[in-house]
Amino acid sequence: MAGVLAFLSVPLTLAAFTWYALRARRTGSGQSLMAPFEEIWDPVSHRTNIEIQAEAERTPETPSPGDPLRL
Numbered sequence: 001m002a003g004v005l006a007f008l009s010v011p012l013t014l015a016a017f018t019w020y021a022l023r024a025r026r027t028g029s030g031q032s033l034m035a036p037f038e039e040i041w042d043p044v045s046h047r048t049n050i051e052i053q054a055e056a057e058r059t060p061e062t063p064s065p066g067d068p069l070r071l
Helices: 002-027 031-041 043-057
Strands: none
């Protein structure tokens, strides 16, 4: 019985990771799962990813309608 459970745990684990990956890609939340490990082992990369994410969330300022510097 224990062998069957151990054998079935591998495909179930892979299915769970696949489900999470598809969900993370659809909602855009893929960074949250590995972020703690990345922060521990590679803090520079973690800070860089935070800056990239913050830059992506910023919206550019819209110029005023009568602005002479408007391109």
